[in-house]
């Protein structure tokens with residue numbers, strides 16, 4: 001398929017093309033539904049707009065927030081989102097996704113504390129409320145690049161990813177997995193001390209916990225059965241839970257569909273190739289709710305490296321998908337909606353709302369109004385226009401939306417500070433990659 005270029009002038013245009021593609025996108029012009037507060041455990045998000053985690057590759061060598069990190073979160077804080085899902089923060093030096101990925105340690109705790117408190121204060125001062133802030137704790141697993149080059153730590157060799165199998169030393173033993181589970185406890189305690197309201201045991205986009213969900217072929221305690229494949233995630237939750245107290249909550253950003261054929265993808269129909277099959281995702285969400293007592297769940301799908309169109313539909317990029325972006329968007333909304341429908345008492349945050357640009361508020365309102373998610377989570381839009389939540393909440397048009405050019409992702413992949421090359425040109429440009 002040739003590159004699609006977003007050319008829609010109205011929702012009617014969008015609906016016509018979506019219908020031709022066999023896709024129904026929920027829509028409501030009553031964006032006031034996004035103004036309703038949402039209780040999350042002992043906390044309350046002031047509205048239904050969430051900022052999804054967006055790594056900036058702009059930390060210091062030791063993992064503290066750098067100048068650009070602080071600038072990003074100052075802008076996000078003032079933008080008016082009810083919840084900020086703070087980007088991936090590494091649980092150990094060797095599992096950082098880049099040499100500039102944030103990493104929370106006892107030595108830099110004060111740097112994080114200062115930033116979290118500034119986010120709260122700025123939100124309160126500008127908008128009259130502070131956002132709920134969840135920190136995403138990560139083990140980058142196969143995407144570990146602590147020195148700027150790949151140093152993969154994998155759950156199993158996967159011929160869809162590795163033409164030549166990686167050496168045995170890259171495959172994490174059960175004992176190493178156990179040690180990594182424990183580190184989520186160490187990080188959770190620090191996250192609470194830093195002032196975050198909650199912590200996400202990251203389980204998406206094929207980072208370690210997410211890759212293990214599809215470890216059908218791995219022998220031993222972490223492969224094969226559903227119980228084994230979810231062991232790491234659930235043990236990491238247990239370890240985090242034991243390390244925190246009071247109102248601090250735990251949650252996950254969960255891939256319920258990988259988009260790779262069985263036996264290499266979680267959430268796929270084994271017989272029919274790539275169709276989503278969500279029974280295990282629904283079951284896992286239920287366990288997280290009932291046994292781990294999470295008060296909110298963030299749902300996503302796909303892999304930003306191998307099938308980015310599934311993860312974040314876009315117009316232009318290095319990789320041309322063989323499907324219309326509306327098909328990707330429809331799949332994402334379907335997966336989010338099925339999890340929310342199966343667990344109506346667990347607030348679900350949906351992903352990938354940015355593709356529809358100035359029309360995305362009506363998609364967000366449609367999803368929330370129809371009970372298909374409790375909050376709409378935006379990623380790239382926040383880089384393009386950090387004020388977008390306030391614009392939506394006050395009924396103003398989104399006049400500087402993300403154009404899904406993929407520039408921010410290109411910067412991220414190259415290990416450069418990531419931001420919007422279109423709307424924030426003074427700070428970000430692809431020139432640095434030349």
Ligand SMILES: Cc1cc2nc3c(=O)[nH]c(=O)nc-3n(C[C@H](O)[C@H](O)[C@H](O)COP(=O)(O)O)c2cc1C
Pocket residue numbers: 052053054055056087088136204205253300311312313351352353354355377378379380381408409412418
């Ligand atoms: C530059 C960049 C950084 C990202 N960093 C993270 C991250 O730290 N954690 C995560 O779970 N997802 C991350 N994502 C994925 C986004 O949170 C989001 O799921 C994706 O961009 C789709 O949403 P959107 O269409 O609203 O942008 C990142 C995406 C981009 C483009």
